[in-house]
Structure formats: structure tokens, C-alpha cells
Amino acid sequence: xxxxxxLKQLEEALMEANINxxxxxxxxxxxxxxxxHSLHFLRLLPDDIPNPNIAAEPDGEIEFEWYKNPxxxxxxxxxxxxxxxxxxxxxxxxxxxxNLLEDYCLSVIINxxxxxxx
Numbered sequence: 076x077x078x079x080x081x082l083k084q085l086e087e088a089l090m091e092a093n094i095n096x097x098x099x100x101x102x103x104x105x106x107x108x109x110x111x112h113s114l115h116f117l118r119l120l121p122d123d124i125p126n127p128n129i130a131a132e133p134d135g136e137i138e139f140e141w142y143k144n145p146x147x148x149x150x151x152x153x154x155x156x157x158x159x160x161x162x163x164x165x166x167x168x169x170x171x172x173x174n175l176l177e178d179y180c181l182s183v184i185i186n187x188x189x190x191x192x193x
Contacts, residue, residue: 076126081117084129085137092131103135108155112175113137116153119181124188127151136160147191151184165190 091097092105116139117129127139132152140150149163161184162170169187173180 076120076122076124078118078122081120081126081129082114084126085113085117088129088131088137092135097131098133102133105131105135105137106155108157109135109137109153112155112157113139113153115157116151116159116175119175121185124185125192127188141188141191143191149187149191159184161187163187163191165193 089105089110092102095104096102097104113129120127125141127141130138130140132138136152136154138150138152140148142148146164146166149161149165151159151161153159157175158172159175159180160170160172162168165187171183173183175181
């Protein structure tokens with residue numbers, strides 16, 4: 076993963092979603108805690124996985140997405156509490172949630188990302 080490229084993409088997502096209403100009347104600005112946890116999550120990712128696509132979501136979370144095709148994809152949304160909601164298809168559907176502070180959390184996510192590209 077090219078960390079510099081991903082950091083730039085995260086910065087762009089944060090700038091795009093810095094005020095309420097950025098993507099319609101009900102969209103929520105990305106908060107400082109979401110930005111902090113997103114940066115922390117990004118820095119924990121290993122070099123041997125592809126770069127994710129990073130975007131702000133209308134609910135104020137940041138999404139990290141790895142997409143190969145409709146049957147091979149995985150995304151993680153980071154919330155203000157450091158919680159990670161993930162969903163994917165490889166080709167079996169998976170989903171769940173965990174917290175960055177939980178030991179198993181990152182390994183579940185990294186293994187899922189790698190399965191997208193098998």
C-alpha cells in the first residue's frame with residue numbers, strides 16, 4: 076500500500092465533508108474523532124495490501140473500500156468511537172463490527188482484504 080497516496084485521499088475526503096449538508100440536506104460533516112480514528116486505522120494497515128478507495132459517507136463516517144469486481148469486494152466504515160463496521164463479498168458475504176482497540180479486529184480486516192484479491 077502506498078501510504079502517501081492513501082493519506083492524500085483521506086485528506087480529500089475530509090475536506091469534501093467538512094460541513095453539515097455537504098452531500099444533501101441530511102448529510103453530516105466528518106467529525107474530528109472520525110478523522111482521528113480513520114487516520115489511525117490507515118496507519119495500521121500493512122504495506123502488502125492494495126490501496127483502498129477512501130470516501131466520506133453522508134452519515135459522517137469514513138469508508139475504506141477494496142474492490143476487485145462485484146463478487147470480490149470489502150469495505151470498512153470508521154465511526155467516531157473507533158468502531159469499524161465491515162461488509163464484503165469474497166464470493167461469500169461477510170459482515171460484522173469491531174473496535175480498533177480489540178486485538179483480533181485488524182487481523183480480521185486484513186485477512187478479508189487479502190481474500191478480495193485471491
